[in-house]
Amino acid sequence: MEWKDTNEDENMDQENDCIIIEQSAEDMADQRKHNGNLFYKENNYYEALKCYTEAINLCPTCAAYYGNRAATYIMLNRYKDALEDARRAVEIDNTFVKGHLREGKCHLALGSTPAAIQCYQRVLLLEPENTVAPHEMQMAQKVQELSDLAANDFASGETRRALFYMDRCLEMSPACNRFKIHKAEALAILGRYQESQEVSNDVLQRDQMNADAVYVRGLCLYYQDNVEKALQHFQQVLRLAPDHRKARDVYKRAKGLIAKKEEGNVAFRSGKFVEAFELYSQALSIDPYNKFTNSKLYCNRATVCSKINKLDQAIEDCSKAIELDDTYLKAYLRRAKCYMETEQYEEAVRDYDKLTKLDKCRENKRLLQEAKLALKRSKRKDFYKILGVAKEATDDEIKKAYKKRALLHHPDRHSHAEPDVQKEEEKKFKELGEAYSVLSDAKKRLRYDQGQDLEDLDGPGFDHIDPNQIFQAFFGGNQGFSFGGGNFGGMGGSSFHSHSSQFPGEFTFQFG
Structure with missing residues (x-):
């Protein structure tokens, strides 16, 4: 009995000890929670987190x-x-x-x-x-x-x-990875690649195996014309998620784009320009969102167009290339050359000026000065065109051209024409005198060819030029020319006759 009682007493003591321990754990947990609340109110969340974790461990x-x-x-x-x-x-x-x-x-x-x-x-x-x-x-x-x-x-x-x-x-x-990926993909499509990569990298920092984030990074590389690295990313996506449809589709497009672009390059290098044009066009239809690659394709096609003398198409393609990449030097250079060839000098100056700002090399500066000179020339009278001779014309060719055209446009020849016609012919006759006075003088002609302003040329201005004096000096002061029923200038001696009073045929000179 006594042994038994002793054992019962011992068992009761142990149960009481357990109750005391349990009560103590709850009290400790509650104290940890209280401390955590204080830290939470002070915005000290890391310390609060420790206290709540301790409370949970004490009372789970x-x-x-x-x-x-x-x-x-x-x-x-x-x-x-x-x-x-x-x-x-x-x-x-x-x-x-x-x-x-x-x-x-x-x-x-x-x-x-x-x-x-x-x-x-x-x-x-x-x-x-x-x-x-x-x-x-x-x-x-x-x-x-x-x-x-x-x-x-x-x-x-x-x-x-x-x-x-x-x-x-x-x-x-704010913690939705799905929305972040959609945002990153939209940014990539809109060409905001840096922002897109920042968003996708944020996802990957928390989830390194996120196939969608890897896909978006690959998309950015692909759109920036870093196709090889992009392909590596798409392959990684397909390892992580074999059924990733977008990665599979873009991977296929990227491979096709590389192949078609290279086919066009091969055709161009072989001189097959028409074929190259078609291949570049096919490549451009593969992915409208790939701006940098498409910009290069447009510039390549513009080069082809310049080779087959489709300069308007070349200018259009260069403009599209620049629209996709406004820092593309080759596109500016190609378009500027096409503008020069089509005598659109103001546009050429604009492109060469932009080119020089992007790349201040000596060659670009030289091209800009040439374009400015061509623009300056284009805004003045083209004396070579007025005389109908090439810029390389000899002195004899210039004299013959003046002789022929001066006789053709002399006012006396058109004295019976309508007033508007007379006025126009007088204007042409005067311009012929101006052209001949410059191009027949070696010094003036050189300065004219160098693009100097007309008012800077030596001697009096063109307002002082009498085209009749040039005409008389050219044919001789003591010679006379008969135009139909009239006699020009009282120049005596010789006469000039036509086959009819309307001058339908050629003129003949008679020197007495």
Whole structure:
């Protein structure tokens, strides 16, 4: 009996010790929670996190501790960890309203809008007067609406508007990788490659195996004409996700683009310009979003056009190349040369000026000066054209040209014509005198060829030139010319006759 009683007493003491220990653990856990609350209010979330974790370790069946740690994880933007704690809290206590609210907030932040809406509906069942749940449920519904709109815009090619919707979604769902990837893809399509890579890299820092983020990085490389590295990224995507349709499609397009562009280059180098033009055109139809590669293709096709004398088409292709890449030096250079060949000198000066700003090399500066000189020349009278001779014409050729045209446009020959015709012929006759006075003088002709202004030439200006004096001096001061019924200038001696008074045939000179 006594032994038995002793044993019973010992067993009772052990049970009492256990109760004391359990009570002590709960008290310690509660103290840790209290400390965590103080740190939380001071925005010291890392210390708060430590306290709540200690409380959970001491008492792992208290829903409030998990709820508090979930709130702390949310403040640290660790929504996946917060979601795990919130779920554990409502598993322990399904009536824990704050647990349901925090689970909904995590689902919303992560872009799981249907799950978020369910959580908020559960809150309203438990607490119909709750004011937080309706507001956040509306946010979740708005995110779902914007996400659907963005998907439709992506499908219809309205990328800029889709990007706007994605930014709105991310304001309410900042931890949603799916929205981030859609945003990064939109930025890549719009040519904002640096921003796109920053967004995709942000995803990869948290999830290195995210195939979609790797795909977007490859897309940026592909659109920047770094095709080889892009292909490596697409291959990595297909290893991570063999059924990744977008990666497979772009990989196929990239391979096709490389092949078609090279075919065009081979045809061009072989002198098969028509074939090269067709191949470059086919390459341009492969992917309209690949701006840098397409810019090069347009410039290549422009080069082909310049070879087959389709200068207008060449200018158009260069303009498209520059529109896709406004720093593309070769496109500016090619277009400027085409402008020079088509005598569009103002446009040529504009392109050479832009080219010089992008690359201040000596050759570009020289080309700019030549274009400016050509523009200056184009704004003055073309004396070679007036006389109808080439710029390399000899003195004899210039004299013969003047002799022929001066007789053709002399006012006396048109004395019976309509007043407008007389006026026009007088103008042409005067211009012939101006042209001959410059081109027949070696010094003046040289300065004219160098592009100097007419008023800078030696001697009096053209207003002082008497075309009749030049005519008389050319044919001799004592000779006379008869135009039909009239006699020009009282120059005596010789006469000039036509076959009729209307001068339909050639003129003949008679020197007495």
